[in-house]
Amino acid sequence: MSKVTNILVCGVGGQGVMTATEILAEAAISLGFDVKKTEVAGMSQRGGVVTSHLRFGPEVLSPQILPGEADMLIGFESAEALRWGHMLRPGGVALVNSGRIVPPVVNIGLFDYPEQPVAQMCELGLRVHDFDATALAVQLGNIRLGNTVMLGASSDWLPFPAEVLRDAVLARFGSRKPKLVDVNREAFEAGRRAVAGETLAA
Amino acid sequence: MSASQPVPAAARLFLSGNEAVARAVWEAGTRVAAAYPGTPSTEILEVLAKYPDLYTEWSVNEKVALEVALGASMVGARAFCAMKHVGLNVASDALMTMTVTGTEGGLVIAVADDVGMSSSQNEQDSRYWGRFAHLPVLEPADSQEAYAMTRAAFALSERFRTPVILRLTTRICHVKGVVVAGEREAVEPGGFTKDPRRWVMVPGNAKPRLPLMFEREAAVRAEAENSPLNFRVDGSDRRIGFVTSGPAFMHVREAFPDAPVFKLGLSCPPPIESLREFAATVDSLLVVEETEPLLETELKAAGIACHGKDVLPRTGELAPDALHLGVARLRGEVVAEPEHVVPQQVFPRPPTMCVACPHLGVYYTLSQMRNVMIAGDIGCYTLGAGHPWNALDSCISMGASMGTALGMDKGRGKVDANKKVVAVIGDSTFMHMGMQGLLDITWNRGNVTVLLLDNRAVGMTGGQDNPGSGRDLHGEETTRVDFAKLCEALGVKKERIRVLDPYQLPVLFKALREETKIEEPSVIITDRPCVLIDHYVPTKPYLVKEDRCTGCGNCVDVGCPAIHVIRRDKEVKASGKEVDLSFVRIDTSACTGCGLCVQPCAPEAIIHAEPVQPLQPMQFVRK
Numbered sequence: 001m002s003k004v005t006n007i008l009v010c011g012v013g014g015q016g017v018m019t020a021t022e023i024l025a026e027a028a029i030s031l032g033f034d035v036k037k038t039e040v041a042g043m044s045q046r047g048g049v050v051t052s053h054l055r056f057g058p059e060v061l062s063p064q065i066l067p068g069e070a071d072m073l074i075g076f077e078s079a080e081a082l083r084w085g086h087m088l089r090p091g092g093v094a095l096v097n098s099g100r101i102v103p104p105v106v107n108i109g110l111f112d113y114p115e116q117p118v119a120q121m122c123e124l125g126l127r128v129h130d131f132d133a134t135a136l137a138v139q140l141g142n143i144r145l146g147n148t149v150m151l152g153a154s155s156d157w158l159p160f161p162a163e164v165l166r167d168a169v170l171a172r173f174g175s176r177k178p179k180l181v182d183v184n185r186e187a188f189e190a191g192r193r194a195v196a197g198e199t200l201a202a
Numbered sequence: 203m204s205a206s207q208p209v210p211a212a213a214r215l216f217l218s219g220n221e222a223v224a225r226a227v228w229e230a231g232t233r234v235a236a237a238y239p240g241t242p243s244t245e246i247l248e249v250l251a252k253y254p255d256l257y258t259e260w261s262v263n264e265k266v267a268l269e270v271a272l273g274a275s276m277v278g279a280r281a282f283c284a285m286k287h288v289g290l291n292v293a294s295d296a297l298m299t300m301t302v303t304g305t306e307g308g309l310v311i312a313v314a315d316d317v318g319m320s321s322s323q324n325e326q327d328s329r330y331w332g333r334f335a336h337l338p339v340l341e342p343a344d345s346q347e348a349y350a351m352t353r354a355a356f357a358l359s360e361r362f363r364t365p366v367i368l369r370l371t372t373r374i375c376h377v378k379g380v381v382v383a384g385e386r387e388a389v390e391p392g393g394f395t396k397d398p399r400r401w402v403m404v405p406g407n408a409k410p411r412l413p414l415m416f417e418r419e420a421a422v423r424a425e426a427e428n429s430p431l432n433f434r435v436d437g438s439d440r441r442i443g444f445v446t447s448g449p450a451f452m453h454v455r456e457a458f459p460d461a462p463v464f465k466l467g468l469s470c471p472p473p474i475e476s477l478r479e480f481a482a483t484v485d486s487l488l489v490v491e492e493t494e495p496l497l498e499t500e501l502k503a504a505g506i507a508c509h510g511k512d513v514l515p516r517t518g519e520l521a522p523d524a525l526h527l528g529v530a531r532l533r534g535e536v537v538a539e540p541e542h543v544v545p546q547q548v549f550p551r552p553p554t555m556c557v558a559c560p561h562l563g564v565y566y567t568l569s570q571m572r573n574v575m576i577a578g579d580i581g582c583y584t585l586g587a588g589h590p591w592n593a594l595d596s597c598i599s600m601g602a603s604m605g606t607a608l609g610m611d612k613g614r615g616k617v618d619a620n621k622k623v624v625a626v627i628g629d630s631t632f633m634h635m636g637m638q639g640l641l642d643i644t645w646n647r648g649n650v651t652v653l654l655l656d657n658r659a660v661g662m663t664g665g666q667d668n669p670g671s672g673r674d675l676h677g678e679e680t681t682r683v684d685f686a687k688l689c690e691a692l693g694v695k696k697e698r699i700r701v702l703d704p705y706q707l708p709v710l711f712k713a714l715r716e717e718t719k720i721e722e723p724s725v726i727i728t729d730r731p732c733v734l735i736d737h738y739v740p741t742k743p744y745l746v747k748e749d750r751c752t753g754c755g756n757c758v759d760v761g762c763p764a765i766h767v768i769r770r771d772k773e774v775k776a777s778g779k780e781v782d783l784s785f786v787r788i789d790t791s792a793c794t795g796c797g798l799c800v801q802p803c804a805p806e807a808i809i810h811a812e813p814v815q816p817l818q819p820m821q822f823v824r825k
Contacts, residue, residue: 047556066523
């Protein structure tokens with residue numbers, strides 16, 4: 001692979017967007033790539049918008065992905081995926097958690113949450129695959145497994161074997177927390193199964 | 203692999219710029235490092251604190267941090283301090299004299315500019331401080347350079363006996379890249395030499411040092427002309443030559459891989475003659491600098507024709523898209539429409555206060571008060587300016603709420619005569635720069651009610667400790683300030699100081715009403731820890747008994763993110779007035795049972811999700 005791969009991960013502060021991107025970065029590093037990762041997350045701990053940019057390849061200069069240049073968009077929240085849909089390159093793919101996080105400004109009636117964020121993305125001509133990663137994570141026993149589910153779902157679309165990413169996820173918990181390793185392996189495979197059969201457009 | 207592990211040389215680490223700087227500071231044999239937390243610089247000291255063999259501290263503000271570093275340098279130790287751009291304004295008083303005394307042990311000041319303003323009250327260019335103070339400025343372009351230039355900065359500082367500014371930006375601090383690191387040097391402090399003519403800056407001693415300062419500046423300028431930190435990248439397309447520094451270098455290389463580039467690492471004083479030579483090799487010169495047209499002005503003053511802010515954005519980051527547009531403008535080309543889909547308008551998602559945040563009750567109460575002018579300050583509690591509270595009328599700089607409030611009080615005319623003046627400040631902010639303002643209020647008999655929101659943490663930057671938390675940077679127990687006594691010492695009458703629980707809304711409201719009525723300085727201290735920091739034992743969550751909910755929406759006005767509106771309706775009152783109704787549900791997985799929303803709920807529709815023991819007060823367990 002000679003070119004740089006651009007992955008944009010987006011979501012809401014507190015969802016584990018930055019951790020997930022960090023794991024993707026570790027997988028790329030383990031393969032010897034040059035890697036850069038950056039966030040726009042000044043106040044993200046307070047429920048704001050988070051986007052994490054990951055670029056890897058033989059040599060990476062700028063850390064930022066520009067609009068229309070992302071090979072893959074991993075959206076941890078529906079409306080956030082719609083917000084960042086324009087970052088995808090033609091032929092790129094968006095992987096979207098259909099779960100919703102409704103902010104206070106919508107609750108107090110100042111703004112509306114889009115009715116069908118994913119449908120709106122499809123209308124724009126974007127290639128989207130969505131599933132309820134939040135529900136899957138809750139089924140598996142912990143809403144915080146959502147980011148592992150999303151990583152699992154993305155794993156067969158990456159320019160390296162899914163196992164490399166899975167190992168990077170599991171390495172987070174080491175051998176000291178076997179329970180977490182097991183449940184994360186399960187979450188990873190559940191995410192992977194949820195989007196099985198999809199292939200990355202050329 | 204984490205930044206704080208002593209790793210063998212040539213290991214490939216994946217580090218943020220902040221982590222890379224910390225690693226290099228440690229490797230340089232530094233003995234003392236100090237900072238006040240501020241985005242995007244905060245992590246430098248957090249990471250550095252994990253390394254062995256050096257003293258690290260949170261200081262109460264950046265000026266003190268710089269003074270601590272200078273003291274260490276005076277005794278010959280290598281010293282370091284870090285701050286965000288606005289912090290250097292605070293530290294500038296000490297800085298402007300240190301430039302005259304110079305330093306002994308290497309002293310490096312890392313300053314993180316928030317280019318693009320992800321979390322700051324202004325966008326400013328700290329390179330100006332280098333010009334103003336006649337100090338060298340180094341500008342890394344990524345994590346590896348942040349590491350290497352930090353090492354170089356200590357050497358430069360000791361060679362020229364000067365503090366060195368390491369100018370970082372958000373795209374250095376918060377970008378991770380691959381770094382090849384080394385090992386820690388053994389550096390023994392040379393010891394203190396008494397020399398009042400150097401260290402005691404009375405006019406008679408300072409005057410003879412000014413020429414030395416300019417000699418030093420000239421020597422650093424000569425260094426800049428030949429420094430390997432300033433280099434050229436050849437390119438085949440010589441129509442435009444770029445002069446750039448910092449992360450903008452990476453953007454230029456990304457956007458115009460075939461163009462010649464002059465990259466400045468040691469950018470102050472700038473290597474004007476080398477730049478003049480470079481300019482002669484290209485058709486036109488474009489200066490790509492974030493934020494101010496500083497170098498551009500210097501080049502023009504030196505008679506070197508160049509472009510810069512005439513075609514590039516005046517604010518924000520100079521990422522490749524901005525560069526493409528700028529260059530197209532310079533070449534007189536028509537800019538092609540971008541190929542990607544148009545960004546979709548989605549509701550804004552501003553940062554909000556946390557579920558059960560002790561500030562929620564304060565802002566709910568303030569939003570219920572009429573005829574108040576509220577001077578705000580810098581921290582989590584600045585979010586009170588947003589929906590649903592809209593309860594701040596100003597926010598200027600750290601600690602400014604005190605003085606601003608006094609000014610509102612003293613300056614008001616007839617039209618504001620019946621208004622109450624309230625100042626809001628956090629615990630860390632109060633100790634950083636607020637104390638002096640309160641003293642001014644008491645001394646000058648201001649009619650201001652101060653709300654001191656003590657959550658025992660620097661909440662906005664991630665909950666760092668401060669003298670109000672009773673713990674230091676390492677989490678170890680230390681002196682804990684008593685805010686009531688401190689305020690008393692600053693001149694507030696004992697009977698005008700109240701300490702109360704911000705979760706008790708009626709108590710808070712009554713206290714505010716009473717204190718704002720009395721025409722003298724008063725302080726209301728709200729004392730509950732940040733929910734993210736201390737181990738917080740949640741009580742049973744609440745739920746909404748939907749058949750009892752009348753849709754009054756009072757609970758929504760509290761602003762807790764765990765309360766969701768599930769249905770809206772309209773009701774026409776007997777008077778003919780139309781009222782909006784909001785029927786709610788509580789996200790029981792997020793609710794911690796703080797009870798704030800229960801208090802304004804008129805129909806008692808909010809109840810515990812499961813039977814509980816007789817209601818216990820909230821419990822907080824210290825780490």
